[in-house]
Amino acid sequence: MITGRRLRHLSQGGFLLLSSTIFAAAGHANSQSLPPNVIRIVVPAGPGTPPNVLSRIIATELSEGQGWRVTVENRPGALETIAMGDVLKQPPDGRALYAMSVPTMAAQALFPNLGLRPETDFAPVIKISSGANVLVVNPSVPAKSVSELVNVLKNQPDKFIFSSGPFGTPAHLIGELFKLKTGVRTTHVPYQQGPQRMVDLLNGTSHFSFYNMPAVVDLIATGKLRALAVTAPRRIATLKDVPTTAEQGYPELVVEDWVGFAVKGGTPNETVMRLNQAVNKALTKYNVREAYANLGAEPVGGTSADFGLFIKSQVAHWGNVVRESGIKMPQ
Numbered sequence: 001m002i003t004g005r006r007l008r009h010l011s012q013g014g015f016l017l018l019s020s021t022i023f024a025a026a027g028h029a030n031s032q033s034l035p036p037n038v039i040r041i042v043v044p045a046g047p048g049t050p051p052n053v054l055s056r057i058i059a060t061e062l063s064e065g066q067g068w069r070v071t072v073e074n075r076p077g078a079l080e081t082i083a084m085g086d087v088l089k090q091p092p093d094g095r096a097l098y099a100m101s102v103p104t105m106a107a108q109a110l111f112p113n114l115g116l117r118p119e120t121d122f123a124p125v126i127k128i129s130s131g132a133n134v135l136v137v138n139p140s141v142p143a144k145s146v147s148e149l150v151n152v153l154k155n156q157p158d159k160f161i162f163s164s165g166p167f168g169t170p171a172h173l174i175g176e177l178f179k180l181k182t183g184v185r186t187t188h189v190p191y192q193q194g195p196q197r198m199v200d201l202l203n204g205t206s207h208f209s210f211y212n213m214p215a216v217v218d219l220i221a222t223g224k225l226r227a228l229a230v231t232a233p234r235r236i237a238t239l240k241d242v243p244t245t246a247e248q249g250y251p252e253l254v255v256e257d258w259v260g261f262a263v264k265g266g267t268p269n270e271t272v273m274r275l276n277q278a279v280n281k282a283l284t285k286y287n288v289r290e291a292y293a294n295l296g297a298e299p300v301g302g303t304s305a306d307f308g309l310f311i312k313s314q315v316a317h318w319g320n321v322v323r324e325s326g327i328k329m330p331q
Contacts, residue, residue, distance in 0.1 A: 037068040041261070043099045044083030046076045050212055050295065051259045054129045055099045057291045058261075061282035068278075079168040079329075080104050081111070088121060092264040094271035098122060101259045102170045105314040109322035110168055110329055119315050122262035123272055124307040126279045131257045131297040132232035133174055133210040134239065136225040140204050146229050146248045149208065153184035161187045163197050163206035167329060173318060174210045174231065174255050176325040181252045201225070212257060213238060213296030231255040238296060258300070260307055276304050 041059055045051045052074060059070040075083040080103045087098040100118065108116045135146065141160070143149035153160055162178075164171035167190050175188060189206055191197035198215075200206045202224055210231070217238055219225040227242045233254050235244060245253035261279065263272065282288055283299040292299050 037066070039068055039070045039095055039097060041070065041072045041097045041099055042083045042086050043072060043074050044076060044080035044103070045099075045101075046074055050129075050131065050257070050297065051099045051101050053295060054259050054292065054297060055261075057288055058128055058279060058282050061285055061288050062278060065282060065285070066278050079107050079110060079166075081107060081114075081116070084116075084118075084121070087262075088264055090264060092123075092266035092268075094263050094267045094275055097125065097261045097263060097275070099259055100262050100311075102173060102257060102314070102318065103168045105311070105318040106168050106173055106322050108315060109319035110327065118262075119308070119312050121265055122311075123265050123267045124304045124311055125261040125263055125272055126276050126304060127258060127260040127300040127302060127307045127310060128279060128283065129259045129292060129297040130300050131212060131295070132230050132236065133170065133255065133257055134213055134216055134220070134230050134242065135178075135208065135210055135228045135245070136201070136216050136220065137208040137228060138201055138204045138206070139223065139226050141207050141226070143228065144226065145243075146245060146250055146253075149228060150182045150184055153182075153186050157185035158187055160208065161189050161206040163189050163191060163201055163209045165194065165197065166190050166192055167327070170212075170255075170257050171210045173321060174253075176327060177255065177321050178210075178253060180321065180325055181250065214294075217296075229253075231257075236296060260300075260311075262307075262311075272304050 039062070041055050043052045043055050052072070056072050059072050062068050062070045075086050083098060084104070087096045090096040100122070104118050108118060137143060137149065141149065141152065143152050162175045164175055172188065172190060179186065201209055202219070213236060216225055216227070220227045220239065227239060229245045229248055230236050230239060230242050231245055231254055233244065233246065235242065245251070261275070263275070280301045283301045289299055
């Protein structure tokens with residue numbers, strides 16, 4: 001557990017010092033003051049992002065199907081640690097769900113002195129979705145496959161720019177994995193503002209990036225961006241002509257972009273199971289599955305134990321990527 005430490009958060013290129021008291025356990029009196037069946041889903045990303053949209057779909061279904069009062073709160077920033085702190089300061093009663101995803105898995109390695117342990121600080125509830133990213137390039141880049149892009153980058157090291165959202169976001173981490181597995185040298189430019197990132201990719205200021213499918217599918221169709229590969233284990237119906245990274249000889253670049261729910265560690269097993277069963281039921285609904293498909297995501301579900309094992313494997317994987325790539329958070 002995180003206790004007695006102080007956490008520095010990213011804020012406009014610097015760190016915002018926050019007291020670690022946000023992680024202290026609240027008293028039992030607080031849990032008694034909450035009405036029954038009131039649940040907060042805390043999303044560590046902004047409106048319009050996949051974790052937010054996917055979580056809201058489930059929140060709506062839980063409200064309608066279970067009769068629960070479910071709210072979704074966006075708490076972006078500081079590589080998801082602001083949202084993590086919000087949930088971890090709550091009583092372990094299951095009324096605050098944390099929508100974790102890939103960045104949470106890298107937080108421990110990126111902030112090695114903070115005592116972050118996502119696999120033990122939280123009790124896993126359920127994995128709600130699985131998706132993939134698309135490797136896209138500006139049409140000026142003379143590459144129509146992953147191998148061709150690798151050759152271009154190796155022949156002109158450090159000339160080309162790969163863009164992403166802020167440090168530690170999926171596009172950044174996948175880009176670093178790409179560099180590790182292919183041996184290329186390229187410059188990384190993180191963007192705090194998503195629209196500007198896209199503008200610069202379209203005008204050729206940056207050259208390639210990994211995006212979730214809905215953000216780029218129309219741009220690919222109109223030729224404004226060229227899709228080289230999807231990171232899914234199999235082709236995506238919406239982009240059926242775009243081969244996977246594995247098909248092109250890069251199975252180590254098969255990367256899942258996922259979202260799951262967790263609660264504060266120490267939450268009673270009965271509560272975890274009740275939440276797990278309710279979300280599993282929601283994921284079977286036609287309207288939920290259809291909404292997920294429109295976002296390029298698949299509902300997952302399963303047991304809390306399965307999700308716990310998955311979290312452990314993801315923490316190990318992305319921790320290795322951070323350490324091997326030498327990512328350092330800006331001071």
